[in-house]
Amino acid sequence: MLVTGGAGFIGSAVVRLVLGETARGVERVVVLDALTYAGHLANLEGVATDPRYVFVQGDICDRSTVEQLFAEHDFDAVLHLAAESHVDRSIESADAFVRTNVNGTFVLVDVARRAWEAREGGLAARRFVHVSTDEVYGALGSTGRFTEATPYAPNSPYAASKAASDLIVRSYAKTYGLATVITNTCNNYGPRQLPEKLLPLMITNAASDKPLPVYGEGKQVREWIHVDDHAEALWTALTSGVPGESYLFGSDEEASNKEMVERVADLVDSELGRPAGTSRRLMTYVPDRKGHDFRYAIDSSKARRELGWAPKRKLTQALAETVRWYLANAVWRQQVQTEEHHRFQAAYYSKDRS
Ligand SMILES: NC(=O)c1ccc[n+]([C@@H]2O[C@H](COP(=O)([O-])OP(=O)(O)OC[C@H]3O[C@@H](n4cnc5c(N)ncnc54)[C@H](O)[C@@H]3O)[C@@H](O)[C@H]2O)c1
Numbered sequence: 001m002l003v004t005g006g007a008g009f010i011g012s013a014v015v016r017l018v019l020g021e022t023a024r025g026v027e028r029v030v031v032l033d034a035l036t037y038a039g040h041l042a043n044l045e046g047v048a049t050d051p052r053y054v055f056v057q058g059d060i061c062d063r064s065t066v067e068q069l070f071a072e073h074d075f076d077a078v079l080h081l082a083a084e085s086h087v088d089r090s091i092e093s094a095d096a097f098v099r100t101n102v103n104g105t106f107v108l109v110d111v112a113r114r115a116w117e118a119r120e121g122g123l124a125a126r127r128f129v130h131v132s133t134d135e136v137y138g139a140l141g142s143t144g145r146f147t148e149a150t151p152y153a154p155n156s157p158y159a160a161s162k163a164a165s166d167l168i169v170r171s172y173a174k175t176y177g178l179a180t181v182i183t184n185t186c187n188n189y190g191p192r193q194l195p196e197k198l199l200p201l202m203i204t205n206a207a208s209d210k211p212l213p214v215y216g217e218g219k220q221v222r223e224w225i226h227v228d229d230h231a232e233a234l235w236t237a238l239t240s241g242v243p244g245e246s247y248l249f250g251s252d253e254e255a256s257n258k259e260m261v262e263r264v265a266d267l268v269d270s271e272l273g274r275p276a277g278t279s280r281r282l283m284t285y286v287p288d289r290k291g292h293d294f295r296y297a298i299d300s301s302k303a304r305r306e307l308g309w310a311p312k313r314k315l316t317q318a319l320a321e322t323v324r325w326y327l328a329n330a331v332w333r334q335q336v337q338t339e340e341h342h343r344f345q346a347a348y349y350s351k352d353r354s
Contacts, residue, residue: 002075004060004108005039005082006031009193010131012043013231014079019047024235028052030073032066033082034059042335043192060104063111070115077127077238080108083165086196087135087158091290094157101161102168105130109172109180116178128180129238130169134223134248135159136184139293142221146184147299148246155291166246173244181241183234185249186298190227190318191325194336199319202261203326204333206268206279216288218258221295225251226318229311236309247307250298253315267323 001018005011011033018026033039035057047053058065060082082104084090084097109128116126137146138153154163172178187198195204202212233249241247255263265279303309326333 001026002030002078004032004080007033007039007043010188010227011081012192013227014234015047017231019050030054032056032058038194040336042332060108063107066107066111070111074119078112079129081131087156090156090158097157097161102164105165106168109169113172113176113178123177127238128178130182132162132166132182132184134184134186134296134298136163140295145297145299148248148302155293179243181237182246183237185230186223186225188227188230189224190322202264203323206265212261212283213286214261214283220257221254223250223254223297224315226313229313233309236307240307247303248298248300249303250300251311254297267320271327
């Protein structure tokens with residue numbers, strides 16, 4: 001199995017799942033990751049000594065690297081998670097998003113298609129799972145949910161680059177018969193998410209008495225899925241998904257950004273034994289993100305019905321565990337909070353972000 005982006009937040013959860021206690025029958029997992037600012041080997045520490053695990057530092061846009069990997073290994077499956085993933089960064093500059101998410105995905109499907117056609121069993125014997133987001137569907141009002149039939153209407157450069165990558169993958173299924181499965185998922189939470197994303201940023205800032213910047217009035221609504229439920233969803237998509245199909249995976253647990261920040265603030269206070277309300281006083285409202293989508297919500301009945309998948313965790317308990325994980329793992333936080341990351345944070349707090 002090839003896992004791209006395996007040193008990131010979700011990719012590393014997938015690698016841990018596949019090599020974990022429940023035997024999945026995977027002989028070898030090759031992680032291809034460029035180790036950008038978002039990729040950290042610290043995320044893979046638990047599996048680094050597993051004899052089935054191979055790490056390759058490389059760029060998915062680099063065709064010769066990808067070709068060499070497919071020549072060395074007869075992969076049965078690709079789980080493609082490598083991406084530029086932060087919407088705010090795509091608004092600052094979209095170059096890297098188009099490069100990695102669009103061109104990189106094209107290189108991967110193209111090399112996979114050519115390499116697998118020449119192998120015994122051909123394309124039909126192998127699977128390419130492309131991991132995408134609900135943001136490709138644009139924004140919802142206060143009602144309704146996305147389904148697999150919702151037309152694509154991406155609003156941010158990030159979402160547009162993911163939508164483009166989904167369409168490239170789709171075209172390789174239709175044109176060549178590459179056995180692809182596309183998954184679209186809502187906001188993930190859980191351990192090992194880089195503290196530039198909403199929840200780990202708020203947890204780490206609250207713990208060190210720094211401001212908790214909330215965009216606009218914090219009214220945007222998101223659906224939240226635990227990263228380990230998402231990892232299990234990807235395994236299910238790989239093993240039971242029908243080639244050529246897309247599946248939406250969601251938790252049915254929606255909350256506004258303001259509510260999520262308040263919940264995290266209260267959990268930090270209770271974990272650190274502080275008086276109630278201490279961290280809420282750190283909340284500061286900053287100018288809204290440009291083109292900020294109001295609401296995303298997912299109807300995951302197709303995945304639940306056809307794949308027998310359902311999330312196991314509930315937000316209330318799993319969010320408390322997540323907060324505890326960040327507070328207990330100060331070493332991990334230091335390892336991933338590089339100088340470059342601090343520069344980004346400085347820009348994030350600046351009032352002059354318009
Ligand atoms: N985090 C979420 O809430 C969420 C929700 C839905 C979908 N997704 C999708 O899931 C995937 C993983 O997201 P994540 O949150 O783990 O992201 P992440 O930013 O934590 O990790 C991305 C990984 O990709 C690697 N990478 C980036 N560019 C690369 C390149 N050119 N070549 C090789 N490796 C490269 C990085 O080093 C990093 O390890 C992405 O495709 C993202 O669009 C994420």
